[in-house]
Amino acid sequence: MSHHPSAISPESSRPIGVFDSGIGGLTVVAELRRVLPHERILYIGDTARVPYGGKSAETVTRYSREISDHLIAEGAKLIVVACNTASALSVPTLAPSIEVPLIGVLEPGASAAVKATKNKMIGVIGTKATIGSSAYKKAICTLDTEMTVSSVACPLLVPLIEEGLFEDDVTSVILQRYLDPMLAEGIDTLVLGCTHYPLLKRVIQRICGPSVTLVDSAENCALAVKELLASQTQNPDRTPASNLAAPRLDIVLTDSSEGFLRVAEKSLDLTIDSLSFRQIGK
Amino acid sequence: MSHHPSAISPESSRPIGVFDSGIGGLTVVAELRRVLPHERILYIGDTARVPYGGKSAETVTRYSREISDHLIAEGAKLIVVACNTASALSVPTLAPSIEVPLIGVLEPGASAAVKATKNKMIGVIGTKATIGSSAYKKAICTLDTEMTVSSVACPLLVPLIEEGLFEDDVTSVILQRYLDPMLAEGIDTLVLGCTHYPLLKRVIQRICGPSVTLVDSAENCALAVKELLASQTQNPDRTPASNLAAPRLDIVLTDSSEGFLRVAEKSLDLTIDSLSFRQIGK
Numbered sequence: 001m002s003h004h005p006s007a008i009s010p011e012s013s014r015p016i017g018v019f020d021s022g023i024g025g026l027t028v029v030a031e032l033r034r035v036l037p038h039e040r041i042l043y044i045g046d047t048a049r050v051p052y053g054g055k056s057a058e059t060v061t062r063y064s065r066e067i068s069d070h071l072i073a074e075g076a077k078l079i080v081v082a083c084n085t086a087s088a089l090s091v092p093t094l095a096p097s098i099e100v101p102l103i104g105v106l107e108p109g110a111s112a113a114v115k116a117t118k119n120k121m122i123g124v125i126g127t128k129a130t131i132g133s134s135a136y137k138k139a140i141c142t143l144d145t146e147m148t149v150s151s152v153a154c155p156l157l158v159p160l161i162e163e164g165l166f167e168d169d170v171t172s173v174i175l176q177r178y179l180d181p182m183l184a185e186g187i188d189t190l191v192l193g194c195t196h197y198p199l200l201k202r203v204i205q206r207i208c209g210p211s212v213t214l215v216d217s218a219e220n221c222a223l224a225v226k227e228l229l230a231s232q233t234q235n236p237d238r239t240p241a242s243n244l245a246a247p248r249l250d251i252v253l254t255d256s257s258e259g260f261l262r263v264a265e266k267s268l269d270l271t272i273d274s275l276s277f278r279q280i281g282k
Numbered sequence: 283m284s285h286h287p288s289a290i291s292p293e294s295s296r297p298i299g300v301f302d303s304g305i306g307g308l309t310v311v312a313e314l315r316r317v318l319p320h321e322r323i324l325y326i327g328d329t330a331r332v333p334y335g336g337k338s339a340e341t342v343t344r345y346s347r348e349i350s351d352h353l354i355a356e357g358a359k360l361i362v363v364a365c366n367t368a369s370a371l372s373v374p375t376l377a378p379s380i381e382v383p384l385i386g387v388l389e390p391g392a393s394a395a396v397k398a399t400k401n402k403m404i405g406v407i408g409t410k411a412t413i414g415s416s417a418y419k420k421a422i423c424t425l426d427t428e429m430t431v432s433s434v435a436c437p438l439l440v441p442l443i444e445e446g447l448f449e450d451d452v453t454s455v456i457l458q459r460y461l462d463p464m465l466a467e468g469i470d471t472l473v474l475g476c477t478h479y480p481l482l483k484r485v486i487q488r489i490c491g492p493s494v495t496l497v498d499s500a501e502n503c504a505l506a507v508k509e510l511l512a513s514q515t516q517n518p519d520r521t522p523a524s525n526l527a528a529p530r531l532d533i534v535l536t537d538s539s540e541g542f543l544r545v546a547e548k549s550l551d552l553t554i555d556s557l558s559f560r561q562i563g564k
Contacts (some may be wrong), residue, residue, distance in 0.1 A: 048341045049331045056538040059330045159441040162336075170452055230432070256338040257411075 013078030015042040015250070016225065017076030017100075018149045019067045022050035023260045024158070024196035025082030028105065029249065030268040031222035032080070032254045036229070042074055044282070045081075045261075046086035051158060052085040053127025053194070058130065061090035064081045066281035068098055076100060080225055084109075084193045084217060085127050088135035101228060104162075108224040110139035110215035114147065117189040121148045121183035123212075128153040136193055150182045153192075161196045163262045167203065175200070175207055183208060191215045199267055203219050254280050297324040298507065299358030299533070300380075306440070306478035307364030308399035310387065311531065312315045313504035314362070315530045318511070324356055325364075327543075328562065330536035333440060334367040335409025335476070340413065343372035348563040350380055358382060362507055366391075366410050366475045366499060370417035382407045383510060390506040391473050391499035392421035396429065398495045399471040403430045405464035408475030410435040418475055432464045433436040436476075443478045444542045449485065449547075457482070457489050465490060469543045473497045480551055494554075536562050 018029055024047050029041055044067050046052075052060045069145075071079050078101040081087045087104030095102045113122045122138040131153040140147050141200045157178075160171045182190070190212055192198055198216050204212055249272050253261070255275045263271060298318075300311055304327050311325055326349050328334075346368045353361050360383040363369045369386030395404045413435040422429050422549070423481045425550040438456050447453045472494055474480055480498050481493045487496055531554050535543070536558045547554060 048337060050336075053331075054539055055330060059537045059539075154555075155445060156441055160439055162438060170455055173452055256343045257336055 001208045011070065011100045013040065014075045014077040015040040015248075016078055016080060017042050017044070017068075017071030017074065018080040018082045018085040018175070019044040019046065019071065019086075020195060021046050021052035021062075021063075021085065023047070023264045024161075024194065025080075026264045026268055026270060027195050027198045027216075027218040028080060028082035028221055030270055031216075031218045032153060032225060033247075033270070034250070035222045037229075038247050040246075041250070042071065042076060043249065044071060044250045044280070045251065045253045047257060048279070049281075051127070052089075053082060053129050053155065053158060055085075055129060056132070057089040057129075060086055061093050064090040064094055068094060068102070070278075072098070072100060074212035076170065078225070078228065080221065081105065082195055082218070082221070084195060085129045088130045093245060098121050101226065103221065103224055104193065105217040105221040106135055106193075107139055108220035109215055111137055111143060111192045111277075112217075112220040113189050113215045114140055114143045116215055117147070119186065119188045120144070120146050121185065121187045121189070123179075123185075123190040124149060124151040125154045125178060125190065126151070127158070128155050130193055150183060150185055150187060152178050154178045157200065158194065158196050161199050162263070164263045166199060168171065170277040171200065172207065174196075175203060179204070179207055183212070187212065189213045189215060192217060199264075223264045225280060250276075252276050252278050254278065293359070295322065296359040297322040297358065297530075298360055298362060299324050299326070299350075300362040300364045301326040301328065301346075301353065301354030301368075302365040302477060303328050303334035303345075303367065305329070305546045306443075306476065308546045308550055308552060309480045309498075309500040310362060310364035310475050310503050311559040312552055313498075313500045314507060315531070315552070317508045317527075318503045320529050321511075323532070324353065324358060325531065325533045326353060326562070327533065329539060330561070331494045332486075332537075332564070333409070334365060334371075335411050335437065335440060337367075337411060339371040339411075339415070341366055343375050345563060346372040346376055348408060350376060350384070352560075352562050354382060356382070359384065360507070360510065361389065362503065364477055364500070365475060367411045370408075370412045385503065385510060386505055387477065387499040387503040388417055388460045388475075389421055389500035391475065391497055392418055393425060393498075394502040395471050396422060396425045397498045398497055399429070401434070401468065401470045401472070402426070402428050403467065403469045404477045405469035405472040406433045406475045407439075407459075407460060407472065407479065408433070409440070410437055412475055418473060420500075421448060432467055432469060434460050434464060436460045439482065439546045440476065440478050443481050444544045444545070453482070454485060454489065457485060461486070461489055465494070469494060471497060472493045474499060481546075532556045533556075534558050534560050534562060
């Protein structure tokens with residue numbers, strides 16, 4: 001790994017730091033690549049402690065702080081919390097004490113859902129921790145008090161996705177159980193409130209039918225990052241590529257078990273320039 | 283929590299230390315309770331870093347060492363590794379450097395399987411890490427080189443069990459997929475190589491049919507602990523209860539998210555005397 005310490009790097013070569021409990025946040029990386037093709041990205045997947053979705057706010061915040069400190073030490077110019085659980089549980093506590101901008105996936109997703117709904121009935125699916133925090137509900141209702149939000153925790157989806165069972169009868173049956181009550185209530189918009197879920201977009205859309213708009217938090221988060229970077233530079237949309245470092249994607253995992261990485265790499269068509277393993281947070 | 287430092291405790295009041303990545307190891311506690319009803323048990327569930335089943339030997343061994351050190355500091359007279367993944371990946375490395383006996387679930391399970399099989403064809407199910415280590419296969423073939431061992435990693439079972447889906451069509455479908463190839467090969471004995479799995483014993487037996495003997499590693503581990511304690515005391519089977527501290531079950535979790543604890547407590551009919559939360563490993 002050859003990241004530049006921030007002290008000697010021009011802004012353009014400092015990486016965007018991205019982290020997730022594991023590999024799911026690569027859906028956000030794929031979107032960042034699409035909207036910001038010239039950026040360097042340094043991704044940390046906390047595979048030694050994955051998943052975060054069933055853990056407490058205190059523990060998830062501790063992990064998020066350790067990883068953010070690591071990304072800042074590596075010169076990250078901003079940090080993307082590419083994990084809905086960490087966004088819901090730790091961003092409010094962490095953001096004020098971190099020296100670079102911290103962007104979670106939650107606010108962009110909430111904002112996009114409010115823009116997408118016509119009948120003001122929004123569904124949210126996510127991990128137990130994300131749904132238990134009511135963070136999406138609060139964010140959506142802060143934007144528009146007239147919104148009705150239904151939420152369902154879907155703890156089996158991440159394991160099914162990590163097994164690559166995207167088009168499997170079992171996945172359909174489980175999804176149907178989770179989604180039926182919200183569909184019966186008449187939601188017209190569904191927030192995919194976990195960075196793994198875009199990998200199930202096709203089957204979720206099939207179960208919901210064409211009248212329900214799916215809001216992909218990965219996509220909206222990437223757009224928010226683009227806007228933030230644009231607001232920080234003079235000529236954001238047309239920075240000549242010659243001024244920029246070569247785009248790179250460096251991945252650091254906290255455990256050497258690669259598992260799902262290959263599933264994600266293939267599904268998302270990502271090129272990984274380097275992969276390394278480091279212990280973070282002892 | 284009121285554990286006695288080992289220096290001032292008589293042997294009989296020192297707890298048996300038990301640990302698991304999470305709550306699954308309570309199946310071993312339930313068996314310990316049955317065969318050793320007078321013992322104090324101190325259980326640590328590493329819920330801040332659960333699960334271990336997809337992680338590397340290096341990481342799992344680091345976690346196991348941190349928890350073992352903690353149990354020894356609490357006065358544990360022996361340590362039961364009530365987690366097949368940790369037993370497979372870390373017991374061989376840890377045992378020589380730990381000052382009290384360390385008993386895993388793997389050797390007792392392997393030994394019971396060798397005793398149970400008639401046609402010398404044994405199946406083993408477990409986590410990716412346990413199966414990937416081939417530890418059961420090695421242990422079984424060390425006992426009897428004529429054994430044929432088929433192994434299947436079953437990564438979806440733990441999430442299904444933690445959701446309490448013991449008698450659910452989805453669980454049956456998934457189990458059938460995992461078990462069919464081994465059943466077709468003609469195994470007559472199946473090792474439940476994960477401490478969660480005894481909670482699925484009924485449905486697994488139904489799918490395997492009556493001709494397959496299920497080997498519960500929890501049960502055999504508890505018997506091995508009883509034997510070890512018996513070998514260490516003069517009159518093991520008839521130690522008068524008046525000499526013993528009152529039996530207790532104290533549970534320490536590394537994350538405050540209780541989740542599956544209530545499912546396990548109810549399914550296993552356990553009485554928990556105290557529950558507390560501590561950060562271990564930093």
